[in-house]
Amino acid sequence: xxxxxxxxxxxxxxxxxxxxxxxxxxxxxxxxxxxxxxxxxxxxxxxxxxxxxxxxxxxxxxxxxxxxxxxxxxxxxxxxxxxxxxxxxxxxxxxxxxxxxxxxxxxxxxxxxxxxxxxxxxxxxxxxxxxxxxxxxxxxxxxxxxxxxxxxxxxxxxxxxxxxxxxxxxxxxxxxxxxxxxxxxxxxxxxxxxxxxxxxxxxxxxxxxxxxxxxxxxxxxxxxxxxxxxxxxxxxxxxxxxxxxxxxxxxxxxxxxxxxxxxxxxxxxxxxxxxxxxxxxxxxxxxxxxxxxxxxxxxxxxxxxxxxxxxxxxxxxxxxxxxxxxxxxxxxxxxxxxxxxxxxxxxxxxxxxxxxxxxxxxxxxxxxxxxxxxxxxxxxxxxxxxxxxxxxxxxxxxxxxxxxxxxxxxxxxxxxxxxxxxxxxxxxxxxxxxxxxxxxxxxxxxxxxxxxxxxxxxxxxxxxxxxxxxxxxxxxxxxxxxxxxxxxxxxxxxxxxxxxxxxxxxxxxxxxxxxxxxxxxxxxxxxxxxxxxxxxxxxxxxxxxxxxxxxxxxxxxxxxxxxxxxxxxxxxxxxxxxxxxxxxxxxxxxx
Amino acid sequence: xxxxxxxxxxxxxxxxxxxxxxxxxxxxxxxxxxxxxxxxxxxxxxxxxxxxxxxxxxxxxxxxxxxxxxxxxxxxxxxxxxxxxxxxxxxxxxxxxxxxxxxxxxxxxxxxxxxxxxxxxxxxxxxxxxxxxxxxxxxxxxxxxxxxxxxxxxxxxxxxxxxxx
Numbered sequence: 036x037x038x039x040x041x042x043x044x045x046x047x048x049x050x051x052x053x054x055x056x057x058x059x060x061x062x063x064x065x066x067x068x069x070x071x072x073x074x075x076x077x078x079x080x081x082x083x084x085x086x087x088x089x090x091x092x093x094x095x096x097x098x099x100x101x102x103x104x105x106x107x108x109x110x111x112x113x114x115x116x117x118x119x120x121x122x123x124x125x126x127x128x129x130x131x132x133x134x135x136x137x138x139x140x141x142x143x144x145x146x147x148x149x150x151x152x153x154x155x156x157x158x159x160x161x162x163x164x165x166x167x168x169x170x171x172x173x174x175x176x177x178x179x180x181x182x183x184x185x186x187x188x189x190x191x192x193x194x195x196x197x198x199x200x201x202x203x204x205x206x207x208x209x210x211x212x213x214x215x216x217x218x219x220x221x222x223x224x225x226x227x228x229x230x231x232x233x234x235x236x237x238x239x240x241x242x243x244x245x246x247x248x249x250x251x252x253x254x255x256x257x258x259x260x261x262x263x264x265x266x267x268x269x270x271x272x273x274x275x276x277x278x279x280x281x282x283x284x285x286x287x288x289x290x291x292x293x294x295x296x297x298x299x300x301x302x303x304x305x306x307x308x309x310x311x312x313x314x315x316x317x318x319x320x321x322x323x324x325x326x327x328x329x330x331x332x333x334x335x336x337x338x339x340x341x342x343x344x345x346x347x348x349x350x351x352x353x354x355x356x357x358x359x360x361x362x363x364x365x366x367x368x369x370x371x372x373x374x375x376x377x378x379x380x381x382x383x384x385x386x387x388x389x390x391x392x393x394x395x396x397x398x399x400x401x402x403x404x405x406x407x408x409x410x411x412x413x414x415x416x417x418x419x420x421x422x423x424x425x426x427x428x429x430x431x432x433x434x435x436x437x438x439x440x441x442x443x444x445x446x447x448x449x450x451x452x453x454x455x456x457x458x459x460x461x462x463x464x465x466x467x468x469x470x471x472x473x474x475x476x477x478x479x480x481x482x483x484x485x486x487x488x489x490x491x492x493x494x495x496x497x498x499x500x501x502x503x504x505x506x507x508x509x510x511x512x513x514x515x516x517x518x519x520x521x522x523x524x525x526x527x528x529x530x531x532x533x534x535x536x537x538x539x540x541x542x543x544x545x546x547x548x549x550x551x552x553x554x555x556x557x558x559x560x561x562x563x564x565x566x567x568x569x570x571x572x573x574x575x576x577x578x579x580x581x582x583x584x585x586x587x588x589x590x591x592x593x594x595x596x597x598x599x600x601x602x603x604x605x606x607x608x609x610x611x612x613x614x615x616x617x618x619x620x621x622x623x624x625x626x
Numbered sequence: 627x628x629x630x631x632x633x634x635x636x637x638x639x640x641x642x643x644x645x646x647x648x649x650x651x652x653x654x655x656x657x658x659x660x661x662x663x664x665x666x667x668x669x670x671x672x673x674x675x676x677x678x679x680x681x682x683x684x685x686x687x688x689x690x691x692x693x694x695x696x697x698x699x700x701x702x703x704x705x706x707x708x709x710x711x712x713x714x715x716x717x718x719x720x721x722x723x724x725x726x727x728x729x730x731x732x733x734x735x736x737x738x739x740x741x742x743x744x745x746x747x748x749x750x751x752x753x754x755x756x757x758x759x760x761x762x763x764x765x766x767x768x769x770x771x772x773x774x775x776x777x778x779x780x781x782x783x784x785x786x787x788x789x790x791x
Contacts, residue, residue, distance in 0.1 A: 201686030206695040217687035218673050 040106040057099035057110055058086055066112050069121060071150060072187035073100040074236060076556060077196055080188050084124050088112050096120060122154040128185050130163025139240050144548045146238035173221035175400045176229035176245055176393040181213045184241040190214060190233035197537060199512040202227040226346055230339035230535045231393030231544015235555045244393045244545060247414050248424050255298035260385040264299045265365045266290055268306050268455030269391035269540040270418045272567040277422035277547040278433050283563030285571055288437025293430050295438065304440045306447030308365035309454040313580035315606050316358045317468040318597040320530055329353045331521060331528040334460050336360045338398035339535030343511050348518060349612030357607040362388050362395055363404045366411025367605040368444060372593045381409055388415045391543035403608055417545025446585040449572030456565040457509035457539035458485035458492060461532040465496055466579045472498045480578055488538060488558055491517050505530045510537040541565055636667040644682045654685050657693055661700060670701035706741040706748040708786055711765040715754030718762040726762050729776040733783060746790060
């Protein structure tokens with residue numbers, strides 16, 4: 036038990052646990068002290084000074100994010116003087132910030148803008164010196180605009196502390212400080228895994244995804260294309276938030292309807308290709324188990340994880356499943372099977388992926404994933420981008436009447452649905468692998484040991500007397516810890532699932548920004564998104580990938596057998612060790 | 627530009643220097659000392675050298691880059707044979723340091739932080755060299771030159787050029 040102390044906030048006495056900061060204590064008591072650089076998942080920076088409070092007996096205001104509570108402490112949170120000081124601090128931050136809110140991508144969903152409003156900044160006293168740096172447009176996924184950066188450092192911290200990728204750091208000093216990759220390298224040449232978590236935590240538009248909305252709007256008008264969309268599981272779990280709906284409300288059929296209204300001819304489900312992934316992956320796994328192949332097998336769905344793996348874990352390449360991601364599998368089918376089916380030239384098919392992910396933009400550009408010389412996926416847009424497109428096109432998303440996915444690539448099992456949440460791919464694989472191996476369906480279909488937001492989860496499965504040990508990690512930092520265990524003790528697990536983002540795809544770098552009452556990557560929000568997917572899974576009659584009749588038909592009509600010749604060509608890929616210049620990341624060295 | 631190759635004995639010396647910190651608690655706290663050593667050996671901090679440090683010390687390059695760019699002491703480009711530091715402290719400034727600096731810039735056709743194309747001079751600014759009585763002053767390598775005039779500066783630069791020849 037921690038000791039408790041009495042503190043006074045605005046003259047009211049409260050009994051609180053010692054060992055916490057003023058901000059933490061105040062949060063629990065209903066005082067949300069304004070803040071900027073603070074993030075509950077990250078270390079304390081104390082850089083912005085927005086969260087200052089008055090503590091009796093102290094000469095200066097203290098940063099409540101960094102100052103611990105103490106017995107008898109008298110704290111004031113919003114005196115006139117404090118409010119003036121905070122307003123001035125935010126005004127000074129704005130003085131170097133471009134005054135281009137009305138043309139900025141984050142207009143209306145900007146944390147800095149909201150803060151300035153809440154601080155009562157109605158008048159500007161100073162014209163500060165502006166920054167004039169070039170934007171880094173080199174990455175397929177993430178754009179860096181140092182001019183909008185206010186140096187809160189959340190991006191640096193999430194990249195180093197949560198993701199342990201360390202792509203970003205502060206360079207230079209004083210006014211000239213810029214957040215950048217090592218050696219001011221273009222993002223495309225840095226160790227950036229394109230996960231997009233910097234975008235999620237950025238309070239301004241200093242980090243944004245590479246935006247394809249204009250290109251997509253243009254192509255949707257082009258009568259020369261058959262426009263086909265696929266939607267990742269997690270998009271439906273979060274897109275409502277972009278329209279002010281409570282987190283956790285699944286908007287599956289609504290998204291289908293809205294995409295049709297936007298101009299798509301066919302709307303397919305990435306969940307079907309997730310089922311396909313499971314067919315291939317479960318078989319690949321059992322093959323490895325039977326033939327003493329390299330174990331543990333590690334999943335390959337997460338594109339940020341793929342880039343991370345090639346850079347930092349080339350020693351584990353043989354452990355990685357050769358399965359393409361569900362997105363790329365669907366893309367491959369669109370340009371072959373589906374094109375044949377509708378008797379169109381593959382190049383006339385516009386393959387668009389609506390993803391919760393920024394890294395999928397990078398994946399779509401990987402040359403080895405092309406199919407007969409064509410990109411499997413032509414355009415990837417994030418949940419944020421598609422939500423904006425709906426708004427821009429005037430589609431009444433909140434009140435829209437839901438519609439079904441198209442045939443023949445729209446039907447999915449519940450196993451495909453849960454791909455979006457950490458542990459989901461493993462659970463889906465277990466549901467299928469168990470049945471293939473034992474000939475009996477797995478009765479306890481919900482594998483609770485690998486559900487939840489714990490960083491690393493372990494589970495066991497009994498396959499007719501053979502014990503199969505599995506492990507799941509989400510977020511590249513957790514992955515790092517798990518994979519170091521794998522390196523030290525290769526026999527410990529048989530099957531490992533890695534997702535690049537916290538929470539899995541539901542916490543992807545392309546998901547809606549946090550609203551005015553939430554924090555980016557808020558665990559409660561992630562739990563609700565996860566629950567939305569588990570709810571969709573429970574509603575389904577077919578919850579095992581191998582029972583999906585459309586998947587079965589696909590194998591019968593087109594693919595042949597799992598791991599066969601056609602799947603090998605269309606659904607599997609290979610990896611190469613990458614050594615971006617001058618890169619090493621703490622705890623990820625190869626030595 | 628000097629390249630780091632494994633046969634370069636300077637690399638070995640740097641590695642040896644880093645080895646003393648390895649395995650010790652908070653080994654990464656010695657980064658500045660290591661970068662000093664690296665600069666002493668190579669004259670400047672190249673990407674290749676910083677990569678070596680990153681690998682040996684398990685410190686992300688983004689962080690090393692941050693430290694290397696934060697301190698003016700560290701050079702990211704090769705320096706010339708001689709380093710000219712022109713004092714721009716208050717006393718020198720009042721006594722016409724700006725004129726001196728401009729003369730040098732004009733003569734050498736370089737800006738502050740740059741190196742002449744013949745690699746003879748690197749130009750730096752300095753904040754008080756502790757020789758205010760001799761203002762305006764400049765330092766070339768570790769030699770102080772005081773009571774400068776544009777004409778005197780020209781003569782001094784010329785003397786270094788002659789030394790080279």
